[in-house]
Amino acid sequence: MLQILGEVVEEPILEAIKSSKAIGLEIDESTDISVTKQLDLHVRYTDKEGRMFCQFLDLVSIPDGTAITIAEAVKEVIIRKEIPQDRIFGLGTDGAAVMTGRRNGTAKLLTDSWPGLVNSANRTSALKAAASVLGVEDLKVTEVKDTRWLSQEKAISNLQRNLPAVLATLAEEAELKKDPVARGLYTYCATYRFVAAVHLQSDILPYLAQLSKLFQKEDINFMAIKNHVPVTIETLRIIKAAGERQPEGSFLAQVEEKVANLNISAEEDRVRRGTALPTDTLWARFQTQVMEPYIDGLIEHLELRFQQLGILGAFSSLGPQGPQADESRAISDLQLLAKQFPPISEMALLQEWQSYKVLITTGILKDKSQLEIMTAMASGSSEGEANHPVQCQAG
Incomplete structure (x- = not known):
């Protein structure tokens, strides 16, 4: 009975999709409660008046999460539901390498079958990976959506402004209430590296947020996107190349002053070595271990996502x-x-x-x-x- 009802509901939707002049797919991999890998497919299409619709298409179980398996599952659904393959022009995925890999990613494999396909990674894992490098996932002054540049930018901006209050509160909880969690957080956050990381993201995230906003406009400007992506990438390269000679007015240029004002003396070095390192050594280590890998990762993901x-x-x-x-x-x-x-x-x-x-x-x-x-x-x-x-x- 449920199958029959499902077919009755689905039939007019499929007919509308088949009559559309342009069809786009959105795919995402997930895992259900039994730890079985599943592939979620949605479809976007326009009607004859040019109105855009988004509908659930199918949820299929897959044996593994490889690009070949995902691509074959997508094609099987499209063939089974008799969706015109020559009208599939768009593909939306997350930013995972299995989806966007240049040579063997799912998007590449589907493009081989559907040459007109244009891929857009509508969510990115770049900042999630970078957050792992910086170790700031669990410290949120405001809620952070791990794959959203705008929420990342807002959270970091708030944290940067409120960092003295955050550290003071953690220190008080650790000393007066003997809270071990507060002590652990303070030990981690009251460091040159953490303060510099917050200031690094305060400099970079506004550029990424601005790029993100271009895609959210209802009346999107395609030429602005084409021009803005290379500008954003070049801006990231300039920040990286500047190293310790960051321009006056940038957040990175204020790191040493901020560290001094916070009255912290390299907590990580006191704990691990029993003595604090000079600031030039701390900056050099931050630059090579955090700043450069973070920026390189962002550039790589931007270039991967915007190949067309x-x-x-x-x-x-x-x-x-x-x-x-x-x-x-x-x-x-x-x-x-x-x-x-x-x-x-x-x-x-x-x-x-x-x-x-x-x-x-x-x-x-x-x-x-x-x-x-x-x-x-x-x-x-x-x-x-x-x-x-x-x-x-x-x-």
């Missing part, structure tokens, strides 16, 4: 400013999109581009936002005016 910036940037030619930009660049962008999404005819796309420019510059799409333009394109017309088609050759 050219394709993202090409969509900017379909935005409000696209037809007013350089004609040769627009044509190059359209050729790239036609090549990436084979159902689109390059010749037909370039021909349609001419009428599209008129609609954007002087026609019914003039002064419309990018979201409004994309909605009109997906629905096949703008504001119900059938005399001004805005067709999508992919469909």
Whole structure:
């Protein structure tokens, strides 16, 4: 009975998915209460009016968590549910290497089967791994979502501002109440390394949060993303290269002053060696053991996650400013999109581009936002005016 009811509910959803011009998949690996590995599949699609929908697709048990197993399970579900494979253009995963690996990751294996696929790691394990290096997962002034840059940035900002109060409270609990947990936390936090780590993240996380916000805008600017990712990566490289000569006004430039004001004297060195090391030695050790690996890890994950910036940037030619930009660049962008999404005819796309420019510059799409333009394109017309088609050759 449950199977029959499930099929009745699922049937109209599958029909809507099959009629969509563009389909995206979201996959995530998990483990159930019996410690059996499972794969959670969701699907995103648009209807004929261009409205976006997200639906649960399937939950399948898998024998292991290898990229080959995950990719085969995804393809099996797609084939079994008869979803058009030539319309699958998007893939959302977490940032784990098994999903995003350049050579043998799940995304790479699926791209081999579906060449039009564009992968986006919508969650990252970069900061989670970096937090493990820094050892700050359990010290949260505000709640931290381990895979969210914005919550990481807010938590670190609060901690940096309140660090004197946090350390004072821990010291009081340890000395007056003889609390062993407070003593352990104070012993760990009242160190040059910990203070420097907090200041390092205070310098870096705002750049990552700003990048994250670009993706959360309803009216997303593709060219801004294409330009902003390399800028963010280069900014991280500059911070790393500056070493102990950080620019005035940065948080890292204030580390030694902050350590002095907190009246701590390298707790870790007192405990382990019986004497404190000079600050230049402490900085050198922090730089090689924490700062450089942390930044290298962030850069590596950013480069891994954003391998298709050219394709993202090409969509900017379909935005409000696209037809007013350089004609040769627009044509190059359209050729790239036609090549990436084979159902689109390059010749037909370039021909349609001419009428599209008129609609954007002087026609019914003039002064419309990018979201409004994309909605009109997906629905096949703008504001119900059938005399001004805005067709999508992919469909």
